[in-house]
Structure formats: C-alpha cells, structure tokens
Amino acid sequence: MASTGILIETENGAVKETSLGVMTAAADQEIIALVTDTDPAGLKDKLAEYGAAKIVKLTAAGKDVSASPDLAARALAAVVEKYGLTALLGTASTTGKDLFARLAAIMDQPMVSDCVALDIQAKTAKKSHFSGKTFATLKVDAAVFLATVRPNAIEAKASAGAGEIEAFSADVTDPGLVTIKEVKKGDAGKIDLTEAPVIITGGRAIKAAENYKMLEDCAAKMGAAVGASRAAVDAGYAPHSMQVGQTGKTVSPKLYIACGVSGAVQHFAGMKTSKVIVAINEDKDAPIFAKCDYGIVGDIFDVVPVLTEKL
C-alpha cells in the first residue's frame, strides 16, 4: 500500500485535534505520522487510535528541525525520499502553510494549500478560490502529492493503526538564509484563531477594547477563541491578529458566533466555510441574518452575559 506522511502538530505535549483531521483525510492509505517537536512516546496512543502505522520522530542530523523553517523543509524532503511517500499532508496553520510552501519549492513539486477535501488516490483537492466565494477542484500531476488541509475542515475519525515508533535523523543542514532572532510571545494559553473549534467574534458593536472581556468570559466556557471584525480592529478595539476576513484570518470552526457584526462580504470571506454560523445583532434587518444558520435579534450586551451564564 502507498504510504502517506502526515506532519503532526502538537500543543503542550498533546496531538492537536486539527492534525487528527488531517490523518482522517488519508484514512485509505498507510499513515506515517511525523513528529518533530515532542517525545513521540506520549503521542503514541492517540496517533495509533487515528490510524498511524508508524510514528517517526524526525530530526536534522540529530538536532531539532525547528531551528529554521528552511531546515525543517529540507528534513521533510528527506523523509519523502527515505519512506518513498506518495503523499505528504500537513495542517494549513500559519507554520504549516509556510513549511509546505518551502518544501514544494525545494522538491519542485506542485502543492495545494488549505484544502477542504482531498482524494489522495485520484490526486485531486478541493479548496477555496476567490476568498470563499467558490470552490475549485484541482488535479495535481505529481510524483508526490503535497497538500495542507484547512483546520477543522475534515472531522477526525478513529481508525486503529500499529503506531510503531522509530526515529529518523535526516542528513540535512540549514542553508543559513534566514535567522530567527527572537520569538515574541503573545498571550500564553490563547487558542489559535485559525485552529479553534469554536470562535466568538465581536464587531464594531463591541464599542471598546475592554468589552472584549465579555466575549473572553463566554469563550472560556466553550473552549473558544475570540475574533474581531475589521471595523473593530480599525477602531483600535482589538489587534490585527484577531481579525477574521479577507485581510485577516481565514477560519473554519465547527461553530462561529458573530456578535454585532453586520455581515460584509469581506468578513464572510474569512469564515464562510464554518459549519454552523450564529449571529447576534440588534438590527433585525442586518445582512448577516440572510447568510447565517441561526439568528438572535438583541443587544449583545444583554445576550452574551446570559449565554455565558447558561453554558
């Protein structure tokens, strides 16, 4: 059977839910889970439960590959060769997208970024074109099928695998093109917007930066991340890293709750593929109600605290 490599992302020593969804995308293949940043022993049960035949701890000449993105990409290219992979998939997270683009350039192979569905056998992938207005089905003519999968786009399903652990030290060196000088930590423990299973967003209606606290309290009850519209970011209520939409983050959570957001196309460009969209808006004619699944007409400052309390 053909082997597919899956680049596993972890958080606090555990496999990210989004990586399990990527494994499910390759359920009809022999799965080789690639771990770069964590001791694989602690991940074995989970990865085996979701179908990993092998779990490979990847290093670059015995060292951590994350020292540079170019080094990590070269180590991945070496894995493809060593295991004769016919496909290699990752998560379309900020780092995943960057890494797979570097890898594709090094291997000079086609790569499809941010897929919502794919068929490894047929070498086809479906992804957003025109900022979430259309889906494109792309056919890839390549020896190795490289792709990243949009977080939460494919629901994780268990399917047992052997989960044998081995180590592979790739014989690669960093080309020394870029140097990471510093990592500035954001708020510790914050759930990454692009990977969050649930998002609650505050639009212009939030009126002040302090009022995001109300949404954070609600988010904490749901394991959600907090987002913002561009109007809220431009007004200085939230940093750009929280912006959802055309010029912000593209997200695809299971549940998206928009509070005081009017529903502009550019906002929808970033969240349209969410599974369930709920809007809370005081204007019964707000355009967002024509484009979402469930609506509540009401003042966010009345509705959200009650929601927090009842969750």
Place this chain on the structure above:
Amino acid sequence: MKICVCVKHVPDTAATIKIDGETGFKDSEIKFVVNPYDEYGVEEAVKLKEKNGGEVVIVTVGKPEAAATIRSALAMGADRAILVTTDSQFLDASLTAKALRSAMEKDGLPDLIFTGKGSVDTESFQTQYRLAHSLGIPVVNEVSTLSVDGKKAVAELEVGGGDKQVIEMGLPCVIGATKGLNEPRYPKFPDIMKAKKKKIDEMTLADLGLDASAQGVTLEKLEPVPERTGAKMIEGSVEEQVTELIRILKQDEKVL
C-alpha cells in the same frame, strides 16, 4: 536600490463571481484590482525609494487586461512595469514563479522583492517561495513590520496564537507583505495622470522560453460555495432565546 514588486491582477473582493462553464468565470463583467496584499508591498517599496532613492519596478504575470491594474500600482509611485502576458487567470504557482524570475533576470535582478502574502483569487500561498528558491535567496511571508538597511532586512511576522517571530536575512530577499506593514496610499489625480505615461514592457511566456502547457496543477471544476438561505430566527425573551440556542447547538448541531 532596485526593488521589484510582484503584483497580481485579481477580481475586486466585493465582486460577484459568475461561473462560466466548468472552470471559467465571467471576468469581463467585474472590476479587477491590485491584489490587496500586494498593495502593502507596493507601498513599502515606494516608501523605501522615497527614503533611500532607487527604482521600483512592478512585475505582473497575467492577462493583457492586467495593464489597467498595473497603472494603479504605478500611480502609487512605482516607476515602471513589466507585464508577462498569459491567456488564463489560472496559471500554476510554479510556472508563475518561473515567469517572474525570468522577467526579473532579463531586466536585471533587484536588491529586494516584494509580493503579497497570497493572492485573493487562487489563494495558493506559494509563488513567493518558489521564486525565492529558484533565485537561491531568503523568503519570509506574512510580514507585518520591516526594516531594511544596506545589506540586511529584519522582518516581524505572526506565527500563530499571537506569537511573533523576528527574522533577519541578507539582501536580496523576498518579502511577502500583509496588513499592518503600512497604510497603502490613495493616489491623487496628478499621480494617476503621471502613471499613464510610465512605461509597461510587455512580453509573453513564450518570449521568456516558457510553455503554458507545462503545468503541474490544473483546474478541473469551479463551483459556487453553497450559500446559506437565511437564518432560523430564535424568538422569545433573552433567557428563552439563549436556552433554545444552547439546546440547538448541543443537541441538533452537536457543535458544543
């Protein structure tokens, strides 16, 4: 300092995309613009030129109609442009990168290259990496803060969860620009008039020795993302509305 900015000619983000046949869309009916992320690149390049002198060259791979989009970038203060013409809006990233590289080599390689972090039409997020790799130079994407001195560039980029990386690299390099880098200027009337006289060098893929049939990714089908038909409105007092919403999300939708 010579700076090249890669600019893509894309449909306005507010435009309605009408699909035509299996893989086409009615592009004659809609407005095209400079890819919004590329605008940050143009602005940054022009600012660097205003500070240090030099030249800003726009490089575009696109349909002949892209000339109008290029004029908008020239009106922002770029000096001249190169347009590599193709027949399709959808050229794979590998071939686009080869065309950008060949056009730049022909013109004389720059000291710095800007692109946007991605294009809003195909969202393929990789052309800049392929361009950099083929030139053997560094690339950093999603850059929101940049400083450039004679020999090096220091870029700041978000890496997820609000964390930021500060990355240093030598010149020449490729910078994928995103929001936060600057506020792109609105060209004034005299700038728009001046841009009409600026030079756009046109060439075809074949002129650069490239073949459009050699693509690794082909578009098989373009279809609209299903639209929602309107919300189910939840009525009642705030208490009732919230209780019902939670019930729906937990029991019917199973998303909580």
